[in-house]
Amino acid sequence: MPMTHAPERTVRWHRYWDKKSRTYDKEMTAWEQRLFGDSRAWACSQAQGDVLEVAVGTGLNVPHYSDDVALTGIDLSERMLDIARARADELGREINLRQANAHHLPFDDAAFDTVVCTLGLCAIPDLDAAVAEMVRVLRPGGRLILVDHIEGGSRIVRGAQRLVELITVQLGGEHFLRRPLHKVRAHGLLVERVQRFKLGLVERLVAGKPE
Numbered sequence: 183m184p185m186t187h188a189p190e191r192t193v194r195w196h197r198y199w200d201k202k203s204r205t206y207d208k209e210m211t212a213w214e215q216r217l218f219g220d221s222r223a224w225a226c227s228q229a230q231g232d233v234l235e236v237a238v239g240t241g242l243n244v245p246h247y248s249d250d251v252a253l254t255g256i257d258l259s260e261r262m263l264d265i266a267r268a269r270a271d272e273l274g275r276e277i278n279l280r281q282a283n284a285h286h287l288p289f290d291d292a293a294f295d296t297v298v299c300t301l302g303l304c305a306i307p308d309l310d311a312a313v314a315e316m317v318r319v320l321r322p323g324g325r326l327i328l329v330d331h332i333e334g335g336s337r338i339v340r341g342a343q344r345l346v347e348l349i350t351v352q353l354g355g356e357h358f359l360r361r362p363l364h365k366v367r368a369h370g371l372l373v374e375r376v377q378r379f380k381l382g383l384v385e386r387l388v389a390g391k392p393e
């Protein structure tokens with residue numbers, strides 16, 4: 183049963199990401215160096231055909247896609263999308279960018295060959311609804327590619343994450359104790375590749391939708 187989120191909370195998180203857009207790229211540079219490494223290139227280099235990026239943010243992945251993919255990106259925050267649009271223009275890439283909620287993707291069933299989501303499932307309030315929607319819009323034989331920070335591998339790390347979540351979930355809907363891998367399997371995808379690193383804090387995976 184999908185969780186429901188009161189409209190006022192969605193508005194609050196929407197505002198949070200609009201505000202965060204001003205500093206997001208700078209903060210991410212530091213996190214990429216410390217934690218995520220080459221994950222953007224890893225994810226995007228495996229995307230093919232009609233590609234949907236969910237929670238595209240400021241478009242930091244855009245430079246990593248091959249020129250022959252047809253890219254569509256959605257995000258809740260218009261301010262994040264403004265930056266993504268400017269980046270796409272600068273790179274001379276044509277991208278269909280639109281404001282939408284990952285809980286209800288405005289696309290037909292089986293519309294995409296690849297769905298990519300990097301560092302989005304930690305922030306999208308309803309993990310189950312978001313994964314269900316990603317699976318719905320994937321064509322049979324298509325691939326879901328995810329990168330995110332997840333629950334740590336040790337009890338001490340998870341304890342610290344639990345404390346951090348007390349603030350971040352209220353403030354911006356940011357979660358630290360999720361494991362999208364389980365949802366991906368629960369929604370019937372076949373996991374083809376999984377890599378977990380940095381004390382188990384980062385997980386990236388490729389999963390296929392059965393034909």
Ligand SMILES: C[S@@+](CC[C@H](N)C(=O)[O-])C[C@H]1O[C@@H](n2cnc3c(N)ncnc32)[C@H](O)[C@@H]1O
Nearest residue numbers: 199237238239257258259283284300301305306
């Ligand atoms: C941590 S940022 C990640 C941005 C980008 N994917 C990246 O790799 O840099 C999380 C993004 O999720 C977006 N977001 C949060 N809730 C969402 C929702 N319900 N639907 C769509 N996007 C959402 C935020 O606006 C923000 O851009």
